[in-house]
Amino acid sequence: MDLSFILNELGENRSDYFNAIAPPIIQTSNFQVRKVDELRDLFADESSGYLYSRGINPTVDILREKLAALDRAEDALVFNSGAAAIFAAVLANVQADEHIVSVQKPYTWAQRMFDNILPRFNVDTTYVDGTLVENFAEAIRPNTRIIYLESPNSWSYALQDLRAVSELARDHGIITICDNSYCTPIYQRPIEMGIDLALQSATKYIGGHSDTVAGVLSGSSAMIKKIFDSEYLNIGSGIQPFNAWLLIRGLRTLSARLDRISATTPKIVAYLKEHHQVRLNVPFILHIPKAKKIC
Numbered sequence: 001m002d003l004s005f006i007l008n009e010l011g012e013n014r015s016d017y018f019n020a021i022a023p024p025i026i027q028t029s030n031f032q033v034r035k036v037d038e039l040r041d042l043f044a045d046e047s048s049g050y051l052y053s054r055g056i057n058p059t060v061d062i063l064r065e066k067l068a069a070l071d072r073a074e075d076a077l078v079f080n081s082g083a084a085a086i087f088a089a090v091l092a093n094v095q096a097d098e099h100i101v102s103v104q105k106p107y108t109w110a111q112r113m114f115d116n117i118l119p120r121f122n123v124d125t126t127y128v129d130g131t132l133v134e135n136f137a138e139a140i141r142p143n144t145r146i147i148y149l150e151s152p153n154s155w156s157y158a159l160q161d162l163r164a165v166s167e168l169a170r171d172h173g174i175i176t177i178c179d180n181s182y183c184t185p186i187y188q189r190p191i192e193m194g195i196d197l198a199l200q201s202a203t204k205y206i207g208g209h210s211d212t213v214a215g216v217l218s219g220s221s222a223m224i225k226k227i228f229d230s231e232y233l234n235i236g237s238g239i240q241p242f243n244a245w246l247l248i249r250g251l252r253t254l255s256a257r258l259d260r261i262s263a264t265t266p267k268i269v270a271y272l273k274e275h276h277q278v279r280l281n282v283p284f285i286l287h288i289p290k291a292k293k294i295c
């Protein structure tokens with residue numbers, strides 16, 4: 001699907017709302033249901049129609065369709081923060097007494113969940129240097145359920161071989177989750193490399209204007225439905241319609257903003273490299289490869 005079509009058209013049925021180019025913000029908690037039978041059906045499956053905005057909402061649905069298409073995923077959910085998306089993705093796929101393998105030094109709130117919250121349910125996390133696939137293989141135990149990735153990593157920018165790690169995980173029946181906040185689907189699509197759940201803090205490039213906190217999870221319809229029916233509805237951290245609208249607006253310029261960032265970043269690095277008060281200790285940013293868009 002054409003990138004510009006996804007960002008500017010997909011999911012926007014303008015004839016439903018006076019052919020407005022900007023979609024409406026359906027700022028409502030409840031939706032009217034006229035028949036008891038219909039209400040019963042909606043309670044049984046909140047994804048089947050509009051009932052209550054902790055579940056689904058038309059403005060949010062426009063955003064979901066675009067984000068799923070960008071990730072080449074079957075479906076996506078949008079949360080009120082990247083941290084909430086991380087929490088729901090992990091909680092949905094681990095039980096008490098199970099084990100997680102994570103790339104070392106993940107984003108702060110992923111690490112705090114692994115270190116402070118999950119141990120209360122006897123879920124242990126082993127951290128590995130993700131630059132070698134063998135390190136993941138060695139850390140796997142019979143009760144490992146999740147491999148958690150972040151490529152590039154938040155603090156070191158270290159990469160993982162997403163294709164190789166997802167193959168390893170599949171052989172062991174392990175779910176893979178990859179935080180793709182730094183690349184966005186414009187530069188990397190984890191789902192196409194076999195990852196089960198692609199995750200982003202939409203606060204960063206998707207929003208792009210420092211005015212919204214949000215998070216995205218993309219994956220198969222079955223995986224997204226499983227998370228929707230349980231963690232998404234129960235934690236109640238789905239994005240609000242106005243924030244979804246801000247992200248739809250942010251998406252219009254996503255590609256243009258990333259072009260600009262790719263053009264200016266090497267200049268900033270070159271400036272810092274020469275600055276007498278700066279010591280660079282991340283060897284690979286000395287040679288920034290030219291960023292390559294994949295769509």
Ligand SMILES: *Cc1c(COP(=O)(O)O)cnc(C)c1O
Binds near residue numbers: 082204
């Ligand atoms: C910011 C960030 C998050 C958390 O997202 P919030 O929207 O701030 O909750 C997760 N992962 C990475 C890589 C981030 O940069």
